[in-house]
Amino acid sequence: MTSIKDVAREAGVAISTVSKVLNNYPNVSDETRSKVEEAAEKLHFVPNAAAAALSSKQAARLALIINPSDKFGIGDEINMQYLSGAILSARNLGLDVITLFSGMAEERTPEQLQQYLLAQSITGIVIFSLNKEQKNLQELIRSELFYTVTVDAPFINAKSSCVSIDNAKAQYDVALRMISENNASKILYIAGAPNGYVTDERLEGMEKLAAEKALSMVVADGRFSERTARTLTGKLAMDRDAVVCASDMMAMGAMRKLTEMDIFKPVCGFDGLSLMGYAGKHMYTVRQGFENIASEAVKECCRLMNGGEGRKIILPHEVVRMEYEDVIR
Amino acid sequence: MTSIKDVAREAGVAISTVSKVLNNYPNVSDETRSKVEEAAEKLHFVPNAAAAALSSKQAARLALIINPSDKFGIGDEINMQYLSGAILSARNLGLDVITLFSGMAEERTPEQLQQYLLAQSITGIVIFSLNKEQKNLQELIRSELFYTVTVDAPFINAKSSCVSIDNAKAQYDVALRMISENNASKILYIAGAPNGYVTDERLEGMEKLAAEKALSMVVADGRFSERTARTLTGKLAMDRDAVVCASDMMAMGAMRKLTEMDIFKPVCGFDGLSLMGYAGKHMYTVRQGFENIASEAVKECCRLMNGGEGRKIILPHEVVRMEYEDVIR
DNA sequence: TTGTAGGCGTTATCAT
DNA sequence: ATGATAACGCCTACAA
Numbered sequence A, B: 001m002t003s004i005k006d007v008a009r010e011a012g013v014a015i016s017t018v019s020k021v022l023n024n025y026p027n028v029s030d031e032t033r034s035k036v037e038e039a040a041e042k043l044h045f046v047p048n049a050a051a052a053a054l055s056s057k058q059a060a061r062l063a064l065i066i067n068p069s070d071k072f073g074i075g076d077e078i079n080m081q082y083l084s085g086a087i088l089s090a091r092n093l094g095l096d097v098i099t100l101f102s103g104m105a106e107e108r109t110p111e112q113l114q115q116y117l118l119a120q121s122i123t124g125i126v127i128f129s130l131n132k133e134q135k136n137l138q139e140l141i142r143s144e145l146f147y148t149v150t151v152d153a154p155f156i157n158a159k160s161s162c163v164s165i166d167n168a169k170a171q172y173d174v175a176l177r178m179i180s181e182n183n184a185s186k187i188l189y190i191a192g193a194p195n196g197y198v199t200d201e202r203l204e205g206m207e208k209l210a211a212e213k214a215l216s217m218v219v220a221d222g223r224f225s226e227r228t229a230r231t232l233t234g235k236l237a238m239d240r241d242a243v244v245c246a247s248d249m250m251a252m253g254a255m256r257k258l259t260e261m262d263i264f265k266p267v268c269g270f271d272g273l274s275l276m277g278y279a280g281k282h283m284y285t286v287r288q289g290f291e292n293i294a295s296e297a298v299k300e301c302c303r304l305m306n307g308g309e310g311r312k313i314i315l316p317h318e319v320v321r322m323e324y325e326d327v328i329r
Numbered sequence C: 001t002t003g004t005a006g007g008c009g010t011t012a013t014c015a016t
Numbered sequence D: 001a002t003g004a005t006a007a008c009g010c011c012t013a014c015a016a
Helices: A004-011 A015-022 A030-042 A049-054 A076-092 A102-107 A110-119 A135-143 A167-182 A197-212 A226-236 A248-260 A274-278 A290-305 B004-011 B015-022 B030-042 B049-054 B076-092 B102-107 B110-119 B135-143 B167-182 B197-213 B226-236 B248-260 B274-278 B290-305
Strands: A061-066 A096-101 A122-128 A147-151 A160-165 A186-191 A216-221 A242-245 A284-288 A312-315 A317-321 B061-066 B096-101 B122-128 B147-151 B160-165 B186-191 B216-221 B242-245 B284-288 B312-315 B317-321
Touching: A004 A015, A004 A030, A015 A030, A049 B049, A061 A076, A061 A102, A076 A096, A076 A122, A076 A290, A076 B076, A076 B096, A096 A102, A096 B076, A096 B096, A102 A135, A110 A122, A110 A135, A122 A135, A122 A290, A135 A147, A147 A290, A160 A167, A160 A290, A167 A186, A167 A197, A167 A242, A167 A284, A167 A317, A186 A197, A186 A226, A197 A216, A216 A226, A226 A248, A242 A248, A248 A274, A274 B274, A290 A312, B004 B015, B004 B030, B015 B030, B061 B076, B061 B102, B076 B096, B076 B122, B076 B290, B096 B102, B102 B135, B110 B122, B110 B135, B122 B135, B122 B290, B135 B147, B147 B290, B160 B167, B160 B290, B167 B186, B167 B197, B167 B242, B167 B284, B167 B317, B186 B197, B186 B226, B197 B216, B216 B226, B226 B248, B242 B248, B248 B274, B290 B312
Parallel strands: A061 A096, A061 A122, A122 A147, A147 A160, A160 A312, A186 A216, A186 A242, B061 B096, B061 B122, B122 B147, B147 B160, B160 B312, B186 B216, B186 B242
Antiparallel strands: A284 A317, B284 B317
């Protein structure tokens, strides 16, 4: 492993000079600079990240914490996009990244978690889909020991920002679209889980729509569960015109139940999962740009690390209809 | 950040003594040991990974390279499980991990890739679902600069092992099960992509079955594409008794086409995606334990790093039928 | 059994 | 503009 020392010898200069060249410091003659660059090139020099980190040149490390819902399955599409967007963005910003699953975070005490992250030289954390039950992570955010960015959870302080789409607006938009096209006025709204921060926001959007359009609305707690949504649909959808669901998985459950009952009522979802294309019912849903969200979250974390203030970032969403032909490859 | 120095002061011993205790060296009195352990506990001491790495105690770093097929979608379930299994396993072994997407690897020259990995102090690499077109990664393996483990690709040398299920056997097993239950003798086999290493193995298993059971078999190249499988089914399935697909996505395409044509023929897939539960046709498929595979791959990489020989590891598979009730939550 | 001291590869401060 | 040199936190002979 060739080190800065070898480069210095090869170029016939001091170690510190090499360091200056490598880090683009001023006060280095062009001549010396090119000499050093040549030597580095020739020896295939690669700076040692660990050593650089040790000597205070903290190449900031980010921890990405993703939240696989229960076991794995259809919804992982979302996490994969989060990861992809975040990792790519981090590389562009020259940030080192480690990936963690939220389980690892909640399994240990807040202190252990902190220490672990410190030991890993973590300076920033991006948490995807934090929910109200993850107390450890929340405490971590509040401790302000690290710069944190939460996706879909409203935590803001001096060292933390949050990013998400406008969930209320999105829920309003997608429901409005479906209701208008189908002349529906009696709605079953299957909400998300009480422990989800987006649940309230989406419900709020729905209530606004109901008020504006004088809709009759029944609200049920679907817990983001396909099975629960299916049951609820069986019980509550009979006298309704349409079913609005706070997630695609629940929309799938609702639609399936309706099909089983051999009646058709329009259903809409939320997230834009490919799975929706398989339903064959042209359901409207909200497409969130997960990769973009993750990318922005990482950038925001970077901004915080550079002294920026914590803030709330709202990203765009889009109402779409998922067709089989569009989702298959 | 509390360091080994603080622990030493707190325990009233020398730094080196603390180090010895922490690294389980012999020749430390029980008394001193417990004194140090107490101090470490009290101060929430966690060794600094970067520093440890610097001073020859190379806490090996692993790079996980995952291969998102084209864009994101249903199949990401697999990659998430790979990631989860690998990250968990790595943590248990005390390995540091970075996650990369294969795109990043193929975008740069082999040299750039090497340099990047060296700069990151990577010593081991686990590559999931490598295919024949990824020349950069293949060159990386052959260079023997790093210890590598490939999943589902047959690369073995002094510093690399491979792990996978027995694809031939698995294809044989699942097809046999379906064929027996349906008394099928004229088969359409929709194979995977020519650039996939598992494609040939699975075909081989299928050919063995065809020979043994004297089946009439038509083989088509489905390229692991749902759309292609759909087209092929339309063209070739008419006079067949059953359709065997080398992937679940293709099985979905085949089944959908058959449904559209309003005829029923048994179809089986390969992988065990949750999506199969939504088909409502009780298709057989092969469940691979992706988490377990990833976990074993990481362990194997660790073994290589400790001087083990490169080898081939075969993990178990299981023929299952995916039911809606089993996959939903 | 315990402590001392040198070194890992960089960066940063301060002379020169 | 350049070069010594002291950290950074830890490991490891080697000395006591």
